[in-house]
Amino acid sequence: MLNNERGAAVRPSFSRWLSQTNDITQQFMAMGVDPSFISMAGGLPAAEFYPVAAAAEAADRALSRWGAAALEYGPVDGFMPLRAHIADRMSRMAGRHFDTSNVLLTVGAMQGLDLIGKVLIDEGDRIVTQYPTYVGALDAWRPRQPVYTPLDWGKPGTSVETLRSAKFVYGVPNYSNPTGALVPTPARAALLEKALEADTWLVEDDPYLPLQYDGDAGPSMLALDGAMMPGGPYNGPVIYLGTLSKSIVPGLRVGWVIASPDMIAALTLAKQSTDISSSMLTHAVALELLEADIEKVHVPGMVGHYRERRDALCAAALETLAPWFEWQVPSGGMFVWMKARNSTIDTGVLYARALREKVAYVPGSVFDPAGVDTSSMRINFTRNAPDVLREGARRLAVAAKDAFG
Template identity: 65%
Template sequence: MSQSQPRVGRPALASWLSTGNSITQQFMAIGGQADFVSLAGGLPAAELYPVEAMAAAQERALTRWGSAILEYGPIEGLPALRAAVAERVSAASGRRFGPENVLLTTGAMQGLDLVGKLLVDPGELIVSQFPTYLGALDAWRPRAPRYEKLDWSLQAPGQDAALRQAKFVYAVPNYSNPTGVLVSQEERAALLDKVLAAGTWLLEDDPYLPLQFDGPAGPGILAHHAQRQPNGAYDGPVIYLGTLSKSLAPGLRVGWIVAEASLIAALALVKQSTDIASSLLTQALALEMIESDFEAQHVPKIVATYRERRDVLCAAASEHLSDWFEWEVPPGGMFVWMRAKTPEIDTDALYAHALQEKVAFVPSSVFDPDGALKSAMRVNFTRSAPEVLTEGVRRLARATRRQLEARPGRAA
């Protein structure tokens, strides 16, 4: 091939890159600027990271395991941690899951990636909760899937047909990113019924489960199915994702997939070709944090801090943003989903004005596979101190006035 000839696939790669979303990179860059207030990223509060406890746990882990945890590890993960995760899920669901049902991953994000690689070919259908987690859309973008919106009422025209065609259904029932919604137990059970009838998989993404502010979230969809199949080897459509990123620290990069054993074996083969194995050192550290009961003791401190910050943000929004936006106070999680009351507000346009006011949020268009939803914004309350949240809301109010004053066709 001469140098003047383009390589096969290069135009497609350029097209994919042009449709990719760089907004996450922008959020990370903004977060490092001292004069910016970032209400954008989905980051925990860094001051709550248990540095001293982790240092002690790492020393214990190295003493316990020695050089073995500095090696390449089993693809499926550290056996003792797989057993601990299986015990955790068994206690929550009321039926036995074993280590054979657990694949340890490099964060729950890798779980999303592996499921997409295994189950979806280009052009195939995913039925997804809407608006959809940006990280999931990023993980599956190389697979070039089609999307149908999941209607939790399950009454939308064509919903049954879409479920039958889908490679899997994606749901975040606990404090969804971006909306903070807690899906009712009735809706969870009804979706499970539909998925079983359709004969497809259901991917239950549950990273925010520890962050329960206003009472327990209740059984997950995996637990609902476990109650229907209480004995024997688990054989079901639910693929469950969990993580320690919200209860301990995201830098651990320890997550897990729980599913029937045959699917775990298939996902392990996909993981082998992705990274060989996740870090045994961080898995051993995570195991120490779980076995010492530190995680269980630490989560209430996180919840108390985040509950206060949620309340501060919502109070400031009631004072400064309620003329233009409406929202529900989320019962858990990390986000408030603010919906514009008027079509004159375009949150893509508002984002540019917000940057001029040195505040950032996430516009709703990035949570829409088609990029068409421009009437809402996701605001994070976990990362910033109360006074910073209040100042950030004031800046959002100024940005909103600027966007409305600058809109095309506005009378002088």
């Protein structure tokens, strides 16, 4: 990997985990330079709906209102008025009181995942996680070198014993990444109950909550736990991750963790050693947008467009991809998870052909902690307009026909 042009001996080797990772997220973030290329890979919102004018007004108000404080190093745990606002928001959502000692502001929900790995994982520690799981979570924890055990949300599901063997349990109950699946309330309640019995941490990653297309998501595990323990400071096992990346814009990089004060204190120590503090400007702008109730104005229209896009993709896929793949229509979120109808269809092989047809998705292998899934793929439907999605499905079918007949 190293190439010293002076021709001397090679420099010190990189850390072990780097040889086990991939740059697929980076590739997706850099896609879109060629306008004729259709990327259905990244978990990206549609930029044409971003409230640019509202953000410009919010930046102006934020700097008038807070002045130098918006350009300052902040407290490690975030801009206090925004922490208080998020505490209130989550209290309303979960139906129990959280105060600021339950809140850490993070750089998107992604930094929350990184910090959770930092404070809980030493090499060889166990994480119980849904299979397949969000590639960003696997990326975040790889430098800590954990081992994985699959989470079964079903009945009887993962045993208390198994949960007890883990530093934490990880799941995305609302419109999961990558599968789009919505976990039913009884399964959430059962997992919470077992996590309480096992006395382990329960990480609930909830970025897709605002993107509901067919009815309600149901209560979060944080809310279910809160209902069992409505009084006093929240001290339960749930570590809840939220973000403004899906409901407003990703480029402010504003997310948050809700957890017991001892966990928030540990995560804050880890954040201190990661970036000292987030940008107070982004926190102050986010606060202005939230106080102006931007989500009420912004989300319903955007969700309408996303629903139309989901339907366009699924209808086009029925006409083009059904010979090779099957899928469930997701009731929220950003993704359709397609599984090959038979094992001769390798989505890694298909990927190379798809790139030649100028279309991209994410091969299922990167979501598999065991790395053995060769038969699935994740397709994003929020980023592109219906016509583009239809053309993307057509190109994928050309690639599939070429690869598998």
